[in-house]
Amino acid sequence: MTDMAIEDAVAQTMVASRARALNAFKFGDATFYWMTRIAAICVLLILGGIIAYLIVGAWPALTTYGLNFLSTQRWAPELDPPVLGGLAPIYGTLLTSAIALLIAVPVGLGVAVFLTELCPQWLRRPIGIAVELLAGIPSIIYGMWGFFVLGPALANTIEPAIVSFFARVPVLNVIFAGPTSNQSIFNASLILAIMVLPFITAIARDVFLTVPPVLKEAAYGVGCTTWEVVRSVMVPYTRVGLIGGIMLALGRALGETMAVTFVIGNAFRVQASIFAPGTTISAAIASEFAESADLYQSALILLGLLLFVLTFFVLAAARLMLMQLRRRAGG
Amino acid sequence: MTDAIAPRYGRRRRTDKVMLGLCWAATAFGLGWLVLILFSLIWNGASGLDLAVFMEMTPPAGSTGGGLLNAIVGSLIITAIGVAIGAPLGMLAGTYMAEYGRYSKLASVTRFINDILLSAPSIIIGLFIYGAVVVPMHGATGIAGGIALAVIVVPVVVRTTEDMLLLVPNPLREAASALGLPRSHVIIKVAYKAARAGLITGVLLAVARISGETAPLLFTSANSPYWSVDPFHDAMANLPVTINNFVNNPDPNWRRLAWAAALIITFAVLVLNIVARVLGATRAPK
Numbered sequence: 001m002t003d004m005a006i007e008d009a010v011a012q013t014m015v016a017s018r019a020r021a022l023n024a025f026k027f028g029d030a031t032f033y034w035m036t037r038i039a040a041i042c043v044l045l046i047l048g049g050i051i052a053y054l055i056v057g058a059w060p061a062l063t064t065y066g067l068n069f070l071s072t073q074r075w076a077p078e079l080d081p082p083v084l085g086g087l088a089p090i091y092g093t094l095l096t097s098a099i100a101l102l103i104a105v106p107v108g109l110g111v112a113v114f115l116t117e118l119c120p121q122w123l124r125r126p127i128g129i130a131v132e133l134l135a136g137i138p139s140i141i142y143g144m145w146g147f148f149v150l151g152p153a154l155a156n157t158i159e160p161a162i163v164s165f166f167a168r169v170p171v172l173n174v175i176f177a178g179p180t181s182n183q184s185i186f187n188a189s190l191i192l193a194i195m196v197l198p199f200i201t202a203i204a205r206d207v208f209l210t211v212p213p214v215l216k217e218a219a220y221g222v223g224c225t226t227w228e229v230v231r232s233v234m235v236p237y238t239r240v241g242l243i244g245g246i247m248l249a250l251g252r253a254l255g256e257t258m259a260v261t262f263v264i265g266n267a268f269r270v271q272a273s274i275f276a277p278g279t280t281i282s283a284a285i286a287s288e289f290a291e292s293a294d295l296y297q298s299a300l301i302l303l304g305l306l307l308f309v310l311t312f313f314v315l316a317a318a319r320l321m322l323m324q325l326r327r328r329a330g331g
Numbered sequence: 332m333t334d335a336i337a338p339r340y341g342r343r344r345r346t347d348k349v350m351l352g353l354c355w356a357a358t359a360f361g362l363g364w365l366v367l368i369l370f371s372l373i374w375n376g377a378s379g380l381d382l383a384v385f386m387e388m389t390p391p392a393g394s395t396g397g398g399l400l401n402a403i404v405g406s407l408i409i410t411a412i413g414v415a416i417g418a419p420l421g422m423l424a425g426t427y428m429a430e431y432g433r434y435s436k437l438a439s440v441t442r443f444i445n446d447i448l449l450s451a452p453s454i455i456i457g458l459f460i461y462g463a464v465v466v467p468m469h470g471a472t473g474i475a476g477g478i479a480l481a482v483i484v485v486p487v488v489v490r491t492t493e494d495m496l497l498l499v500p501n502p503l504r505e506a507a508s509a510l511g512l513p514r515s516h517v518i519i520k521v522a523y524k525a526a527r528a529g530l531i532t533g534v535l536l537a538v539a540r541i542s543g544e545t546a547p548l549l550f551t552s553a554n555s556p557y558w559s560v561d562p563f564h565d566a567m568a569n570l571p572v573t574i575n576n577f578v579n580n581p582d583p584n585w586r587r588l589a590w591a592a593a594l595i596i597t598f599a600v601l602v603l604n605i606v607a608r609v610l611g612a613t614r615a616p617k
Contacts, residue, residue, distance in 0.1 A: 025513040026513070028513065028515050029513045029514050029515045031515075032518070032519070033431060033515070036423045036424065036426045036427035036430070036431060037427050037431065037432075037437070038423075039420050039421075039423030039424035039427060040423075040424040040427040040432070040437060040438065040441045041437070042420055042424065043424050043444060043445050043448065043486070043489060044440065044441060044444055046482055047444050047447070047448060050451075050455060050459045053458070053459050053462045053463060054455070054458070054459070057458075057462055106357065107357045107360055107361050108361070109357075110354040110356070110357025110361075111354070111357050111358045111361045111362075113351075113354045114354045114355060114358040115358075118351060118354060130362070130365075132604075133604050134365045136539055136540070136600055136601070136604050137368075137543070137597055137600060137601075138542070138543020138544065138545070138597070139543070139545070140543060140545045140571055140574055140575065140593070140596075141368070141372065141543065141593050141596070141597055142368070144574060144590075145371060145372065148371075148375075148586075149367075149371050194364045194365070194368070197361050197364070197365075198361075198365070201361065225343055225344065225346070225347035226347055226351060227346060227350040227351060228343065228347070230350075248450060251450050254452070255450075255451070255452025255453070255454065255455070256452070257452065257454040257546035258545045258546055258571075258575070262578060262579075282454045282546070285454050286454060286546060286549055289458070289461075289550055290549065290553075301458060304454070304458050307455065308451070308452065308455050311450075311451065311452055312447060312451075315446070315450050315451075316443075316447060319446045
């Protein structure tokens with residue numbers, strides 16, 4: 001494949017003088033170098049632009065509400081001046097992500113153990129590919145399915161059963177309180193869990209595969225059972241990578257919009273029951289931004305800024321952890 | 332001595348059985364949800380699909396029939412704009428990181444920032460482009476939607492371009508340099524060619540990633556019930572936002588079309604992913 005390039009170069013030197021060709025090379029080289037360098041700087045500028053826009057856009061709300069924004073539950077944009085507090089969406093964002101990870105992490109790790117240790121060889125590739133393909137399904141599909149299928153199914157069958165089961169247990173009867181509805185914090189969390197599940201599985205499988213076979217064989221050699229190998233060899237060896245992967249999934253869950261917007265109910269309230277409707281930052285922006293203006297819009301951008309700062313730190317921590325693992329694996 | 336060990340061994344065996352059983356259950360649970368989703372998607376989507384979906388415009392609420400033609404065409408245009416802007420930019424940046432500044436400060440900072448952009452909430456990108464493009468242009472346009480998607484394409488392409496160029500063996504570059512080729516020719520004619528399949532895979536994955544993105548389009552390209560092919564004026568119809576609007580309405584015809592649109596998007600994403608995989612597996616220098 002170098003032939004063509006050389007022919008080009010030879011043809012050029014034949015028509016033009018050697019010096020001119022060299023000059024052309026030098027110019028082309030410098031141009032290409034600077035094009036790539038500017039493109040790399042552009043990536044930084046995109047992030048800088050996002051942060052700058054969010055801060056400028058959020059400034060009016062930031063100066064009007066200050067720290068009270070974080071502790072005010074009331075969201076009344078129709079008032080004049082509007083009374084806007086971010087507590088409910090912030091609470092909803094953190095709670096849905098936490099519940100989603102509570103469900104998705106054990107299941108995802110279980111699937112990853114299944115894929116690396118238990119699954120018959122011939123099934124490994126198909127299931128692995130299926131998991132990766134499912135990680136690519138757009139989030140609006142999950143949201144739509146949750147809205148039409150999962151939400152009504154849960155609200156009419158399982159959730160009332162849970163509510164009546166815990167009705168007499170203190171604390172739990174507050175967390176699992178009725179009335180159930182098609183749109184609730186729990187439904188949104190479950191959809192989020194289903195959505196990040198393939199993601200956690202794929203990362204956990206990849207980090208489990210970095211465990212050197214010698215370590216596992218040694219553990220089996222001294223008589224460990226498969227579960228003991230998983231618990232005492234594979235998980236400790238890959239701990240940093242697993243936590244990194246989980247935080248990456250957390251970053252996804254915190255910022256997820258379309259899977260949540262349809263099923264959370266868009267209610268700006270902080271309620272103890274997870275079967276009550278709520279809202280998240282991204283859902284609030286998605287459903288209200290288009291009709292907002294002035295201070296109202298600024299408050300939504302402030303919510304976006306908070307979300308961005310939150311995910312930035314979670315993702316940065318995740319990347320640093322995964323980098324550490326990669327460095328140790330020597331890749 | 333074996334007597335003393337036996338009961339404990341029995342307990343360990345039982346724990347092993349239970350935990351591995353739970354792993355099986357987790358797999359069944361996880362795959363079960365995904366099978367359910369795909370099943371209801373195909374069931375509802377296929378019954379909503381007919382030829383008119385690809386031939387007619389999105390209908391007004393309360394009517395029967397109609398299709399998704401304007402939304403499909405709009406989606407294709409917005410996606411094309413996103414790739415046309417994002418892919419070259421991402422490829423150049425990835426080239427800098429793999430070829431010129433492999434160990435430089437700029438490259439490592441860019442790598443880190445790029446990884447964060449890769450999973451940044453897409454609604455935030457929508458907000459950013461709303462402020463940067465929609466407000467100055469005085470309204471939602473197709474080009475704004477395309478730029479929003481380009482911001483999502485860039486990190487995906489940067490990542491795969493860098494990874495794929497790093498897989499090209501150095502002796503190839505050294506041989507080309509020894510022949511007196513200037514650096515840019517070494518990269519364009521040797522490294523790019525050796526990594527071609529991988530680079531195409533990266534772009535295909537980026538297309539798959541953006542073809543269902545809804546959040547960044549909500550305020551940038553918005554949606555339109557009309558035939559809209561001019562990206563510089565007026566809102567542009569597209570499939571994801573059409574789904575968003577149709578799902579939020581009780582009209583059964585709109586809901587039927589929403590399922591059909593969901594099936595079309597999912598099918599397109601799966602096909603793109605599979606093509607990217609096959610291409611990546613057969614040709615990537617691994």
